[in-house]
Amino acid sequence: MGTEKNRNERDLLNFLAGHPEEGRPAGSESAPETNASPAVEQSLDASPSPSAERASAESRASASAPEPARAPSKFAPLLAQLKNGLLTENPTFVQLLGMCPTLAVTTSVSNGIGMGLAATAVLIMSNLVISLLRKVIPSKVRIASYVTIIAGFVTMIDLLLQAFVPALSKSLGLFIPLIVVNCIILARAEAFASKNGPGRSALDGLSMGLGFTVALTLISAVRELLGAGTLLGYPVLGDRFEPATMMILPPGGFLVLGCLIALVQFIMQRKGAKK
Amino acid sequence: MPTILIIAINAILIENFVLVKFLGICPFLGVSKKTDTAIGMGCAVIFTMTLSSALTWAVNRFILEQFHLQYMQTVAFILVIAALVQFIEMALQKLMPALYQALGIYLPLITTNCAVLGSALLNIQNGYNFIESVVFGFSAGVGFLLAIVLFSGVRERIAACDIPKPFQGFPIALISAALLSLAFMGFQGLKLG
Numbered sequence: 001m002g003t004e005k006n007r008n009e010r011d012l013l014n015f016l017a018g019h020p021e022e023g024r025p026a027g028s029e030s031a032p033e034t035n036a037s038p039a040v041e042q043s044l045d046a047s048p049s050p051s052a053e054r055a056s057a058e059s060r061a062s063a064s065a066p067e068p069a070r071a072p073s074k075f076a077p078l079l080a081q082l083k084n085g086l087l088t089e090n091p092t093f094v095q096l097l098g099m100c101p102t103l104a105v106t107t108s109v110s111n112g113i114g115m116g117l118a119a120t121a122v123l124i125m126s127n128l129v130i131s132l133l134r135k136v137i138p139s140k141v142r143i144a145s146y147v148t149i150i151a152g153f154v155t156m157i158d159l160l161l162q163a164f165v166p167a168l169s170k171s172l173g174l175f176i177p178l179i180v181v182n183c184i185i186l187a188r189a190e191a192f193a194s195k196n197g198p199g200r201s202a203l204d205g206l207s208m209g210l211g212f213t214v215a216l217t218l219i220s221a222v223r224e225l226l227g228a229g230t231l232l233g234y235p236v237l238g239d240r241f242e243p244a245t246m247m248i249l250p251p252g253g254f255l256v257l258g259c260l261i262a263l264v265q266f267i268m269q270r271k272g273a274k275k
Numbered sequence: 276m277p278t279i280l281i282i283a284i285n286a287i288l289i290e291n292f293v294l295v296k297f298l299g300i301c302p303f304l305g306v307s308k309k310t311d312t313a314i315g316m317g318c319a320v321i322f323t324m325t326l327s328s329a330l331t332w333a334v335n336r337f338i339l340e341q342f343h344l345q346y347m348q349t350v351a352f353i354l355v356i357a358a359l360v361q362f363i364e365m366a367l368q369k370l371m372p373a374l375y376q377a378l379g380i381y382l383p384l385i386t387t388n389c390a391v392l393g394s395a396l397l398n399i400q401n402g403y404n405f406i407e408s409v410v411f412g413f414s415a416g417v418g419f420l421l422a423i424v425l426f427s428g429v430r431e432r433i434a435a436c437d438i439p440k441p442f443q444g445f446p447i448a449l450i451s452a453a454l455l456s457l458a459f460m461g462f463q464g465l466k467l468g
Binding site: 096097098099100101103104143144147148151152154155158159174177178180181182183186246249250251252253254255257258259261262263265266269 | 294295296297298299300301304346347348349350353354357386387388389392393396397400440441442443444445446447448449450452453454456457460
């Protein structure tokens, strides 16, 4: 814990998230297991991106301000964690992780949803297994072990898709095996599953995976609507609409994602200015 | 000989890994704030990608195909690449300290660069032989270097501009990448072979 090696790998994840210069303070990693709501706070603190920390700090402030005397419910921390993955720490829009599949497969809504669900399945299983093995894996070889575990699950998903939905498997193509190197999965393994119990880790996998799926669906909906005038293959915008084919070509991917992230930042800045 | 040339031009320009195929976007966006670091990263990628193409081709041909284990491709390749990166790091440190100094911090990042695994998988998918695989790996790396260096030049200029607040940072980078990608779409008109 807190060694030079750990720091390097954390920098690596920060780097991948596109924030090379900001490393977290070295002390923040010594996170023992806790079960109740403090763990949620911890998971928030363990986020690799400064913008996500800002967002989560905001959400914490806004959540506690309107109703300070909320009845302590057994499900509250679980819901908080789910919301965390879907909104406040959305892996695509806030943490900016896993850009390659995000841009490449969002040419149609069905591709986006398929990719999101495949990544979610891998994320849940790998988080679960890594969390179960977190005391067995020596910290020196943990990144390599994580990658091997993830690669195993990716191969399983790949074969399942080939067997049951060959059309989807064909259109996602290379990007199914490339889930292995999707930064979201490794980042969650390192930041969450290696420090928390199996139940919470699987839930974290689910919430992050759903956040990823929602983001992919949103991006692909915009691209398919503008680029082909359809949604899920059904014509929506009528005959008079001239499809802007550029939107489903590579430049459109960059453009739509850039605009959507700008929109998210705009909303967050508005929220920040109101307070 | 012409096939090799076609593969090279195809990988560098027409199907540029970053801007057309969306492989290796993370380092492309993460390490492109300055031209110097972009060149370092690009060179490290060329180096690793060439070696990993050669090695994964051999692993696939002499181990996986011999024992009918093709379904283990993903697992085997990522392990080969991770081991290779570690090995390159150690070898460079001992043999060429100057180069290690220059590339050092970028090497560990390459394990999770999907362009490297992507090129290994594409080699097998396209049925390239050994020479073609190496050429493809090398030129895909050159394509990456070209894209990241061009992009870092653009970003250095952008850093000095007055951009609307919501667009600062990532969004404007993505939009300029879109324009760069649009420019590379022009190479689609090249019909080869």
